[in-house]
Amino acid sequence: MHPEDANDAAGPALPAGWQPFEDTGTGPVDPWAEGGAELPDRHLPLDHEDPTPSAVIMAAQSAPPPPDEPPTAPITVAPLPDRTASDATTVLPPASPPAAAPPPGTGTWPAAQPPHGSGAWPVVHPQHGSGAWPVVHPQHGSGAWPVVHPQHGSGAWPVVQPQRGSGAWPVVQPHGTGAQPVVSGVPGYPQQVPSWPVAPPPRRRWGRLIVLLAVLLVVACLVAGGTAVLVFPWLRDRVTGGGTAPDGSAPSPGFGASLPDRQAWIKDRIGAALGAQQKALLSGDEQGYLAVVDPAAEVKVRDGLRRQFRSLRAMQVAAWTEQPTHPLPAPDGQVWITELRSTPCFVTPICSSAPARAATRWRIADGRALLREWAPVQVQPSPHPWQVAELVAVAGPRTVVATTPEHEDRLARLLTEAEKAAKVADRFARPGKLPPRYVVYHAGDGAWGTWFSWKPGQHVSGGAVRVGPERWEIVLNERDSGPAMAGGVLRHELAHAASLAGLSDDDDKLWWLQEGLAEYAGLNGRRVRDYLRLTEIRRLMKQWDGDVESALPPRDAPAWQVVARYGVSGLTVRYLADRFGEAKFVDFFHRVVHDGKSVTEVSPQVFGVAWGALERDCAAYIRRTAA
Template structure:
């Protein structure tokens, strides 16, 4: 376990929370269920996380949809490139060429075009410094007296701990002046990145940087965490991270929870062997990326704003990948195995955003709960009392109407996940697991309707098969 540096991370206050995120699947705090909607290996370990696990308890029964945030860990350093966007002072058809140096009285468009090139050059050099582990070079773009330097230091140490192997800054628009701050400019930057596995597909995160004019070397003076609906902020933007890597997973958390990493890592490595079977593309994720969030991080990472019953979620982060976040509150020692199997199955079975919607929520959660159950007989499913209660009241009998509301009661959430599990389990028992997975793939990955997928995969009419699934639910809970 390492925080990726040779020095302890600075004691800095966390950045304020960003806006609400999207593209997430949320899990109830009572069953390991959830719906996922939508780093250089040469890092020298700096510190070892204390051994230990998660305190024992029964809260796992209500772990619902915990989507464990797994870190994108990728392999060896790769070349850093800057994508050229449409910038001020250039037409979309113009041949690329250096912007001329601005003269007194030039319009902002001319100044901005020149400044964008200088910023791009500085960011490219900064990216190279990050990949070779040069903290001083990474910080060289900043004004050490301004808040941006502290933010960069946090990012450097956390990204190195995550073993970043790709960091590619892209300027898709040019800079604009900051009102009431003479000489300062705002520049949105998209950072394509991945961690700890060679050839890992990159994900992009867009942050707004602020720069001060400083001759030919503009200085970075501030960074705003990503706030777009489907991005962040990511954990490494706003917190110093402690990281542990296993055979197939990487887990990360903050320093105050470091003692829980070793136990979580061992459980996650075991869960990976189960989740791998549900990779719809045939190849499982390069690494499962899992973040353990304390109370402040739970409200901040990926925008927070989760239903009260949520125990975790899987966030789509681009490149077809997901990062899984677990709520440390109530997570007990040795009790995360089902939750991990559930959420890591989301990461394996959901490629990007896929075709997840209200109508197939039961199927997305059902396959994840099936993985979580790990072959346990349906009559030993712990949520059966809530399934029985939901069958007796509050549900119209249609699988397409099963998704619980944000303010749903705990039993309603648990019962919904249980029905999804039992319906999918019935398909497995009737047709075999590989055929049931093919139905999932046809609906969720390929975007076919349940009717079309049932005819194609099962050779059956979906309406009759749907009613058969519901009848099975009642027989199991009767």
């Protein structure tokens, strides 16, 4: 993948100021070692979830509670007699509340009468007209029940004196009850006694009432929302993400469906739109291809897809597959995000996968997916040239060559060179892995270094880019695409595309073997003495230890060392192919590179010679050739 000699028979010449492409990228480019980026599987706000009435509840809970009712009037008691009087009796409140009086008219509680004049239990009368006994509330803010203090200066608890001249203790009758008091012949406890002070009535909880009203409001909204969805189909689309499938395929999951169900249906709708687009592409229907675009999309979306359509048609697309990733709802809930992975087959409908990636957003309307946003992904090996450039192309029996319109006049010559190189490259393909078509892109100054997100540097003549697990495509630098250079560069790069197809793991330690085969293909049987890398090889021999298994040179290696390493690898493969035959060498190559076996294991099996001895023979051959 370095500049070939100006002499087509001897290889490429090195231009002035040439630097190794390892400074910015080296060898066949393989982005698949790092893997493709995926859309995060996150859970975003769903457009089918109804709004929660949190605002209503929070407003209610944040309001101040209603003020307490005015406290009940305090208990009125009779004046206390002077504690110093001879008939004064101190009465302590009982330890527990007395039992309530029996219902009116059922009898009286038997009780002993205290001695005449000794004092009595206080009797509390109900407030006039209330019909009920008063309830004693705790003192304001104290949290305790009120204590009745003796009158000022009496030093004793109040006692209610018997009515004058009755000889009996008064009996209290609730006002308005209609019951008649029953009086015993012996004065005793009053038939009705005041109840023990009870807890105050619970404070009204307005928050509970508001929560209840909020729940009722939610129910009403749900009922109203369901009715609105039935009445207005466009609202149903906003809530569920779509409507009834127009072509009778997967029906809409409906209101309240789970996210997985909705995602499956959205993906089905996007797939239906892509299917219609595929038919339009293969039939040459540009308007049908663009019909998937949302009318509300930006102009650049339609222009980008129109350019892609025309470039694919120019390259004679014969098959087209497009797979969307699992759709995710956008944060705004209005559109769905997915990534498209598209593979074109050129001229023939059979080819290996080469997924070009594009980020998209879709809107669902009346059960139909409409493309709102579209942009090629800028991560190697995307974007493919047909995604971002207007291309013109020609095709032959084994190759397709494409370039931009300003270089269209070079297509005929480049196609001829590419077809010759393809015949050489086919010899190195693994059985069953022969590429149906080699794809070659000729890049001008504006496009070089931007296609496939590859940064090779200006002094690189060309490169093989891995676009799929079993597919490599070629980029040719316009600067080195003249008649003297193009043939050698194309043989080198197409040999990579043929020999590495189906490679599961690209091991840098086998760089010497991969590049050696490509250098061997570039020479294509020409004389070794005309090999233009000999100058650098001779320079390396002064410090070389005879190891032919060179790993990928470091990026900071001097340019002449990189060139010399290419030359040593090329001469090693040339020696093996000349000594044992090209067919045996190709078998050796695939066992080591594709099957992952070591050279020490394979060498005796294929060549019948131990690798250690064979490597010494290769080193001696290289030294003789350099001398």
